[in-house]
Amino acid sequence: MKAATYQKYGSADVVEIKKVARPTIKDNEVLVKVYATSVTTADWRLRASAFPIYAWLPGRIMFGLFVPKNKILGMDFSGRIVAKGKNVTQFKGGDEVFGFAGNGAHAEYLAISEDDAMVKKPVNLGYDEAAAVPFGALSALVFLRDFAQIKTGQRVLINGASGGVGVFAVQLAKHFGADVTGVCGTAKLNLVKSIGADHVIDYTAEDFANTAEPYDIILDTVGTTSFSRSKPALTPSGVYVPLEFGLKEIFQSMLTSMIGTKKVVIGISGDSKDDLAFISDLLQRGEIRPVIDAHYPLDRIADAHRRVESRHKTGSVVVSVEQLDTIRLAAA
Numbered sequence: 486m487k488a489a490t491y492q493k494y495g496s497a498d499v500v501e502i503k504k505v506a507r508p509t510i511k512d513n514e515v516l517v518k519v520y521a522t523s524v525t526t527a528d529w530r531l532r533a534s535a536f537p538i539y540a541w542l543p544g545r546i547m548f549g550l551f552v553p554k555n556k557i558l559g560m561d562f563s564g565r566i567v568a569k570g571k572n573v574t575q576f577k578g579g580d581e582v583f584g585f586a587g588n589g590a591h592a593e594y595l596a597i598s599e600d601d602a603m604v605k606k607p608v609n610l611g612y613d614e615a616a617a618v619p620f621g622a623l624s625a626l627v628f629l630r631d632f633a634q635i636k637t638g639q640r641v642l643i644n645g646a647s648g649g650v651g652v653f654a655v656q657l658a659k660h661f662g663a664d665v666t667g668v669c670g671t672a673k674l675n676l677v678k679s680i681g682a683d684h685v686i687d688y689t690a691e692d693f694a695n696t697a698e699p700y701d702i703i704l705d706t707v708g709t710t711s712f713s714r715s716k717p718a719l720t721p722s723g724v725y726v727p728l729e730f731g732l733k734e735i736f737q738s739m740l741t742s743m744i745g746t747k748k749v750v751i752g753i754s755g756d757s758k759d760d761l762a763f764i765s766d767l768l769q770r771g772e773i774r775p776v777i778d779a780h781y782p783l784d785r786i787a788d789a790h791r792r793v794e795s796r797h798k799t800g801s802v803v804v805s806v807e808q809l810d811t812i813r814l815a816a817a
């Protein structure tokens with residue numbers, strides 16, 4: 486099969502399309518014919534070894550000290566099940582699925598456990614749209630619901646509202662009944678309004694911290710602000726939740742857990758099947774939708790990595806592994 490591989494850490498140029506062996510499945514796994522995938526900020530970080538300083542050594546130990554252990558990147562995927570192990574009970578051949586794999590989704594076939602974060606694809610979503618969902622939506626869900634403990638009626642500010650996590654954070658915060666302010670660049674104000682933000686702030690023209698009405702939650706998805714800058718814009722019991730954090734934020738989160746009323750909350754996103762099922766239900770009901778920045782064919786996945794690394798994408802960067810017209814013909 487064809488796969489996007491990387492043999493060493495580095496720039497997008499290290500990603501090469503190669504013929505590799507199709508994965509074999511264990512008894513509890515299914516083989517997915519991948520139709521679409523996406524390149525996320527997590528794929529870029531793994532490929533470039535772009536971890537925060539405190540996480541650099543643990544990251545290299547986990548993902549490969551000198552060279553990457555898993556040579557095929559890719560977490561988000563959508564496709565169709567073409568084979569299953571003998572113990573698989575939740576899926577059958579032909580099921581259309583989407584999900585979040587630990588690695589290996591930038592390829593024509595993916596072997597994944599039936600218990601991993603994979604569910605049936607909502608029928609109202611195309612494969613490319615479904616592949617644009619898991620990373621951003623799962624991260625936004627876990628950060629808002631579990632770490633920020635969002636509640637109805639709260640004022641929530643999403644910094645980076647137009648990014649891969651941000652577009653879902655805006656929509657999920659609305660789902661949870663919050664009054665949402667999205668911070669983004671000039672060209673993306675209309676998009677952020679269209680996905681449900683009650684208010685938008687153009688970061689090139691206005692400082693969100695200069696507000697008369699403070700926020701209960703400030704979720705920073707792009708790492709362009711800080712606790713000290715956000716603090717005056719928080720309610721007395723408000724929380725600052727950075728997705729990108731370093732030693733400073735780790736220290737601040739420990740300190741504010743002991744003293745003061747405004748908190749810094751940090752955490753690592755999860756990838757559970759239950760959470761993906763929750764997201765899938767919202768997609769199916771049209772309560773949330775993916776936003777796609779651009780499509781690339783698998784052969785041009787290195788360009789998709791470059792786009793992601795720019796940090797100016799809008800929503801998700803999708804990679805078509807199978808020509809969509811071929812999929813339609815096969816389904817007819």
Ligand SMILES: NC(=O)c1ccc[n+]([C@@H]2O[C@H](COP(=O)([O-])OP(=O)(O)OC[C@H]3O[C@@H](n4cnc5c(N)ncnc54)[C@H](OP(=O)(O)O)[C@@H]3O)[C@@H](O)[C@H]2O)c1
Nearest residue numbers: 526624645647648649650670688709728753754796797798
């Ligand atoms: N801790 C965890 O478990 C966890 C989980 C998931 C993600 N993360 C991290 O969180 C980050 C979020 O990833 P992502 O995929 O959402 O990012 P992304 O898609 O790369 O974010 C890009 C967006 O940010 C906007 N932006 C750039 N500068 C901005 C500014 N100064 N103010 C407001 N918006 C700005 C851009 O808009 P313009 O083009 O208009 O500038 C663009 O739309 C990544 O670093 C990822 O590693 C952490």
